[in-house]
Amino acid sequence: MEFIHFREYLESQNLNPKTIDTHVRNLAAYGKVGMSQNLIINRLNLNETWPRRLSQSNTISKYLQFKKQPNDQIVEYIKNANVAIQKEAKMRQKDLADDPSLPTLKEMKTHMDNLFQNGDYRGFCIMYLFLTYQVRNQDLVAKVVKSKKEANETDNFFIVGRKQVTWIRNKYKTAIKYGPKTHVIKNEKFLTAIKTLDYLLRENDNIDRVIKKITNEIGGINEGTIAKVVLRHNNTMNGLRRISRNRGTDMTTLVENYNITKN
Secondary structure (H helix, E strand, O other), X not given: OHHHHHHHHHHHOOOOHHHHHHHHHXXXXXXXXXXXXXXXXXXXXXXXXXXXXXXXXXXXXXXXXXXXXXXXXXXXXXXXXXXXXXXXXXXXXXXXXXXXXXXXXXXXXXXXXXXHHOOOHHHHHXXXXXXXXXXXXXXXXOEEEOOHHHOOOOOOEEEEOOOOEEEEEOOOOOHHHHOOEEEEEOOHHHHHHHOOOOEOEOOOOOHHHHHHHHOHHHOOOOHHHHHXXXXXXXXXXXXXXXXXXXXXXXXXXXXXXXXXXXX
């Protein structure tokens, strides 16, 4: 019953449904919340990583507000957790910056533009989507159509309009958790390039080989390496949130588990 009332409180705050689900799961995992903020902080510190501490402390803060109990120390803890995560991200990004085997973001963008100039429109579109949205290979398996009527709710599509392209992702690694994703792309080069294609990639393509061929001139790198380099240039919580949203990876997993120091 307590969880039901807590969920109702969160819904009254107009929070995103997925955020509400996360808070309810966090509270269930935490268990009974006592009155002492010091004891709560001691328990939060038992989590091994700062991202997990941050996620759980956000929930506890919301719960204390729901119970009309003091939460000033938890709010301060959340600020400290954000600072700690920023420091960890900077350290990882520094390690990445010192890796001479990876191309720079500038080099990848130059390569992308060269693909367009050389008429490799499929290669250009793939590089554009990797660099702009940090997606996975599977996300690129998509048909190019001219009308929403030609799309369905199970596959991926590029719906080409006169001035923009609507990219609908129904099928990607974490679609069950995050649901369909829609991106409106107004880049003129992308619009020009995607119009020439019937599909971007197909299920039966050897996608790894296709990607490595496209990136051959910058080391034959894959989507994971491209995401690593983009991560290096997004040294803010907002930047990480944007990548998390685009990629369909929660912040905790992105910061804690996504290894950006290795090829």
